[in-house]
Amino acid sequence: MDILSMAGILLGLVAILGGAVAKGSSLGALWNLAAFVIVIIGTLGATLVQTRAPIFLHAFKIVPWVFMPPSLNPRSMIVRIVEWSHLSRKEGLLGLEDQSEVETDPFVRKGLQLLVDGTEPLALRQILEADLDNREAFDLQGAKVFESMGIYSPTLGIIGAVMGLMAVMQNLADPSKLGHGIAAAFVATIYGVGLANLLFLPMYNKLKGIVQARTNYQTMLLEGLIAIAEGENPRHIENKLNGFIQG
Numbered sequence: 001m002d003i004l005s006m007a008g009i010l011l012g013l014v015a016i017l018g019g020a021v022a023k024g025s026s027l028g029a030l031w032n033l034a035a036f037v038i039v040i041i042g043t044l045g046a047t048l049v050q051t052r053a054p055i056f057l058h059a060f061k062i063v064p065w066v067f068m069p070p071s072l073n074p075r076s077m078i079v080r081i082v083e084w085s086h087l088s089r090k091e092g093l094l095g096l097e098d099q100s101e102v103e104t105d106p107f108v109r110k111g112l113q114l115l116v117d118g119t120e121p122l123a124l125r126q127i128l129e130a131d132l133d134n135r136e137a138f139d140l141q142g143a144k145v146f147e148s149m150g151i152y153s154p155t156l157g158i159i160g161a162v163m164g165l166m167a168v169m170q171n172l173a174d175p176s177k178l179g180h181g182i183a184a185a186f187v188a189t190i191y192g193v194g195l196a197n198l199l200f201l202p203m204y205n206k207l208k209g210i211v212q213a214r215t216n217y218q219t220m221l222l223e224g225l226i227a228i229a230e231g232e233n234p235r236h237i238e239n240k241l242n243g244f245i246q247g
Contacts, residue, residue: 005066005206012198016190035188038160039153039195046152051145058138059145066203069210072217078241081224084112085234093118093229107131107218111225121229128222136215143207150200157192161185213246220244 020030048056087095093115100112110131114124164185220241227237 002067002069002206008202009199012194016194016198029183030187030190032184032187035157035160035164035184035191038163038188039156039191042156042159043149043153043192043195046156047145047148050148055138055141056145059142062139062142062207063203065210066206070214072213074217074220074241074245077217077221078224078238078245081221081228081241082234082238085224085228085232085237088115088228089231089234107135108221111221115225115229119229121226124229125222125226128225132215132218132222135218136211139211139214140208143204143211146200146207147204150196150204153196153200154189154192157189160188160192164188216244216246 017027017030020027051059084096084099087099096112097116100109100116103109103112107128111124111128114127119127162185164187165182168182168185223244224237224241227240232240
């Protein structure tokens, strides 16, 4: 569980709700169904127009990564790669066949199977890099869905505010309704700007960082598998892969 993401969302809510109360407003004043529909439904509609269905669905599939990122342990993987290197030098590349059969990670399993099949290092690099690049691009497109939502929601908030003010202008003859109507009109702006800056854009940046971290992890794995295919010394492989460790 990513504690920072949870804490960030809670702090954002506390800032908005607590700030409203501190300013003398009520929590009920922050709820407006019309504003909610305009901002949320409008933002989803605009996002759907620009996004292909597989990417839109993938975006919501990776949302849990914000709170529970994929488990990546580069140090542990380096240990495993070095063990595979020792095994291949002792028993040949066919000795890795049992390892590939029990591997659960599709990328790792494919790399090991290619090694077992005796794939040349250059071909191994080309195949795995194609997989890696395609996966990274697809994940980043999914993350960009939330960037788009963060761009559209403030604009929809402004549209909601203008529509609310238009309704207020129709009641100028009744001054008792003006204050409430104007306050309700600006709730849409709060929704749009708040969602963009406290949720959508932070989610995009968090997901983008996770995708980049996973790409770095898989690039390290790719280099390790190629080094095994080339018969490099296990100690040299370990030293090379340690350069991929961040932080």
